[in-house]
Amino acid sequence: MKTLFKILIPMVCSCYVLLAQETAEETPDTNFVSVRQEQLQMHETEEIAEPKDSAGITRQLMQYLKSGFAESKRSSKCLLTKEVYGYHPYWYGSEYYNYYDFGLLSTFCYFSYELNAATGGYKSIHSWETTNSITYAQMAGCKVDLCVTNFGYNANSRFLRNPKAWNNFATQIIKLLNLRKADGVNLDFEQIYKSDKANFTKFVAYLYERFKTERPGTTITIAVPPIDYNNTYDVNSLAPYTAHFVIMAYDYYCADSKHAGPVAPLEGYISLKATLNKYLVSGVHPSKFILAVPYYGREWQTQSSSVPSATTSYVQTPTYSQIKNDYVGKYRERWDNRSATPYIVKSKSADIRQCWFENPESLNLKYDLTYEYQLGGIGIWALGYDKGHTDLWQLLETKFMDCTGYAGGIPKKPYYKKLLEEYFKF
Numbered sequence: 001m002k003t004l005f006k007i008l009i010p011m012v013c014s015c016y017v018l019l020a021q022e023t024a025e026e027t028p029d030t031n032f033v034s035v036r037q038e039q040l041q042m043h044e045t046e047e048i049a050e051p052k053d054s055a056g057i058t059r060q061l062m063q064y065l066k067s068g069f070a071e072s073k074r075s076s077k078c079l080l081t082k083e084v085y086g087y088h089p090y091w092y093g094s095e096y097y098n099y100y101d102f103g104l105l106s107t108f109c110y111f112s113y114e115l116n117a118a119t120g121g122y123k124s125i126h127s128w129e130t131t132n133s134i135t136y137a138q139m140a141g142c143k144v145d146l147c148v149t150n151f152g153y154n155a156n157s158r159f160l161r162n163p164k165a166w167n168n169f170a171t172q173i174i175k176l177l178n179l180r181k182a183d184g185v186n187l188d189f190e191q192i193y194k195s196d197k198a199n200f201t202k203f204v205a206y207l208y209e210r211f212k213t214e215r216p217g218t219t220i221t222i223a224v225p226p227i228d229y230n231n232t233y234d235v236n237s238l239a240p241y242t243a244h245f246v247i248m249a250y251d252y253y254c255a256d257s258k259h260a261g262p263v264a265p266l267e268g269y270i271s272l273k274a275t276l277n278k279y280l281v282s283g284v285h286p287s288k289f290i291l292a293v294p295y296y297g298r299e300w301q302t303q304s305s306s307v308p309s310a311t312t313s314y315v316q317t318p319t320y321s322q323i324k325n326d327y328v329g330k331y332r333e334r335w336d337n338r339s340a341t342p343y344i345v346k347s348k349s350a351d352i353r354q355c356w357f358e359n360p361e362s363l364n365l366k367y368d369l370t371y372e373y374q375l376g377g378i379g380i381w382a383l384g385y386d387k388g389h390t391d392l393w394q395l396l397e398t399k400f401m402d403c404t405g406y407a408g409g410i411p412k413k414p415y416y417k418k419l420l421e422e423y424f425k426f
Contacts (some may be wrong), residue, residue, distance in 0.1 A: 032250055034190055035317060035381065036295065037151045038154035040112070043091040074401070079409025080106050082400045083377025084371050085221075085246060085290050087111050087147065088133055090126035096384035097133040101393045104350060104401065106377070106410050109221075110134060110188050112147040113173070117159040120169030124350030125176065134180050143219065145182040146176060150189045160192070160199035163206070170210040177218060184219030186246065192232045201237045209240035219243040221290075226252060226275045239284045246379045249275055249366075253356065257316045260300045260307075260354040264293060265339030266365055276373050292379030293366050295320045295386055297357025305345040305352055307336060315353060319385035320392065323357050331357075340365050360395045367399045 018307055031114055033041075085107045088097065102108070110133070114123040125146075128134075148169075159165050185207075192200055204220060211218035221244045221314070224233045235245055249272050254259040265271040272291070280286055297318050300311040304375055323344075331344045341362045346353040358366075370378055377400070386392045402409055 078404035092384040108137035117251040220402035262339035299355040
């Protein structure tokens with residue numbers, strides 16, 4: 001098995017390894033596309049039409065909460081033992097978020113505010129002003145963050161070298177957070193030139209000071225890549241301004257990988273454990289880090305059914321729900337011991353495909369890392385990817401919910417629930 005993984009090491013270079021190892025800024029890997037950027041581009045023309053909140057909708061929400069699906073099904077003694085940070089893609093409407101167990105989320109992060117790099121304003125905020133998903137989350141006591149996305153070296157450089165754009169951004173984001181009584185922002189700036197490292201830190205410090213002056217208590221979290229050899233994201237300098245760093249612990253193998261393999265391998269030279277060791281050697285307290293896991297898989301057409309196998313083309317990025325509905329039970333589920341992840345081989349004549357993904361067993365092992373490394377918690381990319389299935393929610397409850405009343409935990413915010421119960425006499 002050790003020999004096998006040595007063979008696998010160079011195969012992920014088309015994803016994060018080669019990208020992170022770039023030293024000559026004139027030749028960065030501009031072809032790399034993360035799963036978040038990929039999904040945002042795929043759904044860029046989609047908007048979810050939702051009515052503005054009203055007494056009628058609020059009554060419906062209260063009935064939903066009292067039905068027992070969210071926090072009310074648990075004793076008031078039940079508390080999360082770790083942060084559970086869930087990203088909600090804007091293109092998922094009520095047919096998805098109606099099935100979220102908000103009682104198992106500490107933070108609901110709305111994806112996303114698409115940054116206009118030239119001005120600091122937004123290209124789109126995707127129904128942030130009207131979506132009822134935020135109301136659901138707040139009524140269940142979740143904190144709410146707005147994710148801000150900016151993808152690409154040039155786009156990030158353009159923004160990070162323009163303090164006037166910082167000022168406009170801060171003004172816009174404060175207005176939007178006030179509008180929804182939200183708690184903070186999550187900065188998802190992917191692909192930053194090494195020469196913009198200091199600028200990124202200065203921008204975060206500037207935003208922190210604006211919040212401190214104009215909106216005290218507002219938090220900043222930063223999404224960071226699984227591998228950052230150039231230390232572009234200077235976690236030591238950023239830590240004083242940041243509530244958490246959300247490690248995007250996936251895309252170790254991605255759409256353009258030359259060989260099929262695990263999206264989030266647990267062990268090995270290139271793996272979640274290697275990622276954690278790299279970040280924690282910085283000296284930043286482990287509780288500052290949140291380990292975000294994938295609720296999706298990767299499927300390639302491959303030359304053979306063996307592991308490893310070279311890819312001939314990329315097929316798709318299936319969600320957990322798609323995999324459960326279309327593959328599990330129809331094809332034999334295999335297990336890769338080294339990466340501690342499942343995969344499926346589909347073979348029909350010359351058409352051979354491998355799909356690597358996560359299941360409760362593999363996620364359970366990843367969740368164990370939060371206790372082993374004393375991390376702040378886990379993140380989810382993305383909520384809704386498990387539509388129609390409850391096993392991943394059940395795993396979260398088993399791993400991170402304590403109902404003894406004795407263990408310390410993360411209290412849920414009361415928000416509007418008590419007020420609305422009084423008003424509607426529930």
